[in-house]
Amino acid sequence: MTEAAAAAQTPYDLLGGREAITRIVERFYDLMASEAEFAELRAMHADDLGPMRHSLAGFLTGWAGGPRDWFAENPDKCMMSAHRGLGITPETARQWVDCMTRAVDDCGMADHDVARLMLERFDMMARGMAGMPG
Numbered sequence: 001m002t003e004a005a006a007a008a009q010t011p012y013d014l015l016g017g018r019e020a021i022t023r024i025v026e027r028f029y030d031l032m033a034s035e036a037e038f039a040e041l042r043a044m045h046a047d048d049l050g051p052m053r054h055s056l057a058g059f060l061t062g063w064a065g066g067p068r069d070w071f072a073e074n075p076d077k078c079m080m081s082a083h084r085g086l087g088i089t090p091e092t093a094r095q096w097v098d099c100m101t102r103a104v105d106d107c108g109m110a111d112h113d114v115a116r117l118m119l120e121r122f123d124m125m126a127r128g129m130a131g132m133p134g
């Protein structure tokens with residue numbers, strides 16, 4: 001690969017594209033649905049997690065620099081505003097980040113630089129959603 005081609009790679013590419021994002025998101029909701037420590041977070045979601053599996057994978061794909069279908073289908077949707085009014089507390093924000101951290105870990109990506117940066121960003125977003133200082 002030339003230097004220019006390497007420089008053009010997005011976080012999405014570096015993570016492993018749709019396959020990697022789908023694997024992380026599937027594991028995230030599987031853990032949320034099965035682990036007692038995430039019960040409060042699970043209870044905030046609809047019974048059917050299918051639409052969320054689809055939506056989070058689509059959002060993360062575009063957010064990380066991949067195909068932007070989700071953004072085209074959800075024009076003007078702001079992720080922070082979409083979470084206002086959901087009653088997110090510091091505890092449920094922590095559960096979200098812990099659940100996502102476990103999912104990344106279970107997918108064998110705990111040492112992946114881009115995955116670690118992504119988790120740092122999620123932590124900042126989750127804190128903001130819970131009204132906590134960054």
Ligand code: HEM
Binds near residue numbers: 059
């Ligand atoms: C702070 C912790 C968080 C909690 C407690 C939380 C909770 C929720 C809940 C309850 C929903 C609605 C689910 C449903 O209708 O079944 C939702 C939607 C969603 N969340 Fe979160 N969330 C959190 C953080 C995040 C973060 C950090 C991201 C992105 C990185 C994210 C991405 C999404 C997406 C893409 C949707 C779907 C929005 C839509 O399609 O309208 N969430 N979240």
